[in-house]
Amino acid sequence: MLILNDDLIEEMKMPEEQIKLEFAIWLYQMDKISLRKAAKIASLDWLSFSEILCQRNIPTVKMSKEEFETEVKTVNSLLK
Numbered sequence: 001m002l003i004l005n006d007d008l009i010e011e012m013k014m015p016e017e018q019i020k021l022e023f024a025i026w027l028y029q030m031d032k033i034s035l036r037k038a039a040k041i042a043s044l045d046w047l048s049f050s051e052i053l054c055q056r057n058i059p060t061v062k063m064s065k066e067e068f069e070t071e072v073k074t075v076n077s078l079l080k
Contacts, residue, residue: 004016004019017042017043020041020042020043021042021044021052023041024038024039024041024042024049025038025042025052025053025056025058027041028053028058029058031062035049035050035053035060
């Protein structure tokens with residue numbers, strides 16, 4: 001559990017909810033936690049958290065170029 005000191009919150013000049021959101025986004029971007037865990041830290045459902053990430057141009061699906069190409073091939077083969 002993350003406990004933020006009132007003095008720290010006041011010094012940051014941000015609402016506690018915003019601090020939790022920014023921290024969750026940072027952890028997610030650093031690949032330290034999953035999207036669902038980040039959403040929980042931010043006190044949001046995963047869809048709302050995903051929408052915020054999209055608004056900030058942060059990918060919600062993380063895969064390598066090779067994984068992406070494999071997925072495209074699979075989808076194309078299913079469409080034939």
